Amino acid sequence: MLALIKHLPRDSALQRELHGEAAEWSITDHLLAATVDHLAVSNWMFQCVNASEDGDQPDPPQPVPRPGSQDEDEDEETEGPDGRSPEAETPEVSPGQLARFFG
Template sequence: MALIKHLPRDSALQRELHGEAAEWSVTDHLLAATVDHLAVANWMFQCVNASEDGDQPDPPQPVPRPVTKDEDQDEDEDQEAGGQDERGPGTETPEISPGQLARFFG
């Protein structure tokens, strides 16, 4: 079990279990978040300093991030149940499965 638990991130088992997310390190996630925040800051600056014609720039698209197989299945179930992908201020907090908790706390 110790050998399997400490396999490298690019191993075939890790890729099979976690998909493309296995190849992303913490640094990659932090870099994607930094790029997203910088893009939003630039977008807000453009909105505030836009011409008076009312032409607002489109909001930036976030950097695509890998989705684990479990998250992919959860999204498919949400869409089948009529759930929304984007959480608005009036939506309820989704229930968290034990698998998601275990994955979060690692």
């Protein structure tokens, strides 16, 4: 049974549960996101160098969101009206509760 679990495909439900969104990203997806980020930065640098002399510089580009990374802006926006994050409202699940659920 352990051999079957170890060799499950990356997009299996178990892999998604264990690794979250990161299980769905292949190396190709990571390389494509890095390529998009590098192109955006190079276009931004070109605009900065060739901007007019009045001092208006464009804002730097935002990187493509990757699984497991959290933006600083997201932290501020996730707080509710009472100042608590939505994660604080989610109760923790104990191993015993998981065992009872899965039988």
